Amino acid sequence: MSNAPLLNELSQRALAGLRQTPKCLPSMYFYDDEGSRLFQRIMRLPGYYLTEAEHEILAQQWPKLLDAFTPDGRPFKLIELGSGDGSKTLALCTAFLKARASFSYVPVDISAHALNSLLKAFEHNLPSLRVHPRMGDYFSGWQQPEHGQRQIVMFMGSNLGNLTLDEALTFLRQIRGHLRPGDGLLLGLDLMKNPHTLLAAYNDPEGVTAAFNLNLLRRLNRELGMNFQLERFSHYACYSPLDGAARSFLVSLDKQTVRSTRLDLQLQFEAGETIYTEQSQKYSPAMIRQLAQDSGFASALHLQDQQGRYGVSFWQAL
Numbered sequence: 646m647s648n649a650p651l652l653n654e655l656s657q658r659a660l661a662g663l664r665q666t667p668k669c670l671p672s673m674y675f676y677d678d679e680g681s682r683l684f685q686r687i688m689r690l691p692g693y694y695l696t697e698a699e700h701e702i703l704a705q706q707w708p709k710l711l712d713a714f715t716p717d718g719r720p721f722k723l724i725e726l727g728s729g730d731g732s733k734t735l736a737l738c739t740a741f742l743k744a745r746a747s748f749s750y751v752p753v754d755i756s757a758h759a760l761n762s763l764l765k766a767f768e769h770n771l772p773s774l775r776v777h778p779r780m781g782d783y784f785s786g787w788q789q790p791e792h793g794q795r796q797i798v799m800f801m802g803s804n805l806g807n808l809t810l811d812e813a814l815t816f817l818r819q820i821r822g823h824l825r826p827g828d829g830l831l832l833g834l835d836l837m838k839n840p841h842t843l844l845a846a847y848n849d850p851e852g853v854t855a856a857f858n859l860n861l862l863r864r865l866n867r868e869l870g871m872n873f874q875l876e877r878f879s880h881y882a883c884y885s886p887l888d889g890a891a892r893s894f895l896v897s898l899d900k901q902t903v904r905s906t907r908l909d910l911q912l913q914f915e916a917g918e919t920i921y922t923e924q925s926q927k928y929s930p931a932m933i934r935q936l937a938q939d940s941g942f943a944s945a946l947h948l949q950d951q952q953g954r955y956g957v958s959f960w961q962a963l
């Protein structure tokens with residue numbers, strides 16, 4: 646699979662962000678092939694508890710999820726938005742198949758690298774599962790299922806947290822718009838907790854998160870002909886307990902000018918000036934209930950890992 650069709654729109658969004666004050670980049674821009682590889686390494690870092698906690702919930706509590714997805718045993722279509730390499734979903738699908746559930750799986754992702762890894766793993770481990778990958782933006786090419794088939798949308802890995810609360814609400818309403826009453830939405834959401842634990846997840850001593858963040862500049866150099874010198878920027882992460890948002894930035898280490906050889910573009914950076922690259926919102930149980938209510942869902946099930954760090958919520962479309 647190739648990444649080509651999305652480059653123009655993405656590049657335009659990246660450019661618009663760089664021209665703003667303060668400068669920012671869309672977090673969707675992280676996931677070129679190298680970014681996806683680096684994110685797979687982040688998920689294995691000891692401090693990045695999100696993956697382990699979500700995996701624990703899916704591996705240990707899947708029977709409750711299967712019951713919620715199909716209380717009457719009807720076939721369902723599992724549509725995973727931003728599936729990544731699907732490693733946690735593979736474990737869930739394996740358990741569902743063992744329990745003789747009837748379902749198909751539609752992973753959707755903009756990253757060709759992530760989808761190819763996913764397909765390889767699913768073909769190898771679950772050859773009998775019907776997998777219909779869709780490469781592209783979350784909502785492009787969404788097909789309504791056959792009559793009688795329930796749609797269960799998954800949005801895991803705390804992906805929703807990359808949106809502001811207003812954007813998240815708009816996004817959830819957009820998902821709701823593609824569903825019929827009785828369809829479901831499964832969300833993996835990181836919970837508010839000790840700020841030290843949270844910050845460590847975005848500031849690993851191994852420097853993998855820094856490399857992931859800086860890879861944005863490498864991508865801008867490659868795709869927009871920019872001449873960013875990566876060693877003149879550094880990764881900075883912070884967490885604000887007041888609004889529950891972890892945020893990542895790239896910091897210009899000195900006053901500098903960055904140019905594009907292909908575009909009519911020249912960017913000035915002051916020493917210490919930042920590019921805002923990602924937000925990772927954390928939620929309280931009350932915030933989760935409110936989001937469900939405001940976007941046309943009933944909050945049906947809320948599961949947490951044993952340490953109470955992370956939540957998986959199942960909502961039903963009203």
Ligand SMILES: C[S@@+](CC[C@H](N)C(=O)[O-])C[C@H]1O[C@@H](n2cnc3c(N)ncnc32)[C@H](O)[C@@H]1O
Nearest residue numbers: 673676727728729754755756759782783801802
């Ligand atoms: C943080 S990773 C999470 C992956 C997976 N859900 C997990 O929990 O391990 C986000 C994934 O969403 C994909 N993604 C980001 N923005 C997207 C968009 N607008 N449309 C489709 N996929 C997107 C990225 O390519 C990446 O694989």
